[in-house]
Amino acid sequence: SCETQWGGTWYTGKAELATDGDPDTAWTCKGMATIGFDLGKKQVINAVNVQFGGSVSNGNYVKIYVDGKLVAEGIQGATSKRWDIDNIEGQIVTYETIPKPHNKWRQIATWSEIGEITVEAGDR
DSSP states (O other), X not given: OOXXXXXXXXXXXXGGGGGSSOTTSEEEEESSOEEEEEEEEEEEEEEEEEEOXXXXXXXXXXXXXXXXXXXXXXXXXXXXEEEEEEEEEEEXXXXXXXXXXXXXXXXXXXXXXXXXXXXXXXXX
């Protein structure tokens, strides 16, 4: 829903940076945002792996959806995290950042970020 380049850097902003295979580049958005990923066909999704190094945020509170159904929710820190999805079938994975506290200091992010996202999936 948003692509904001941070501070004139070449390695932040565009959505495709979230899936380019390089965790040092990042999709970033100034504000809370939603970003979707089309797997190309319905598949059984086992997990969603998300990582980022904190170019613009030290964490986000997120909701993850598969074909519009909420399948995971919680804190994504500026690190790697595997979100176990319990074999849900679907094609569209959506990552949404929410303005809720995302760490023990109860900070609320003002930017959204994904350095790299991968989906563990297989055929039905």
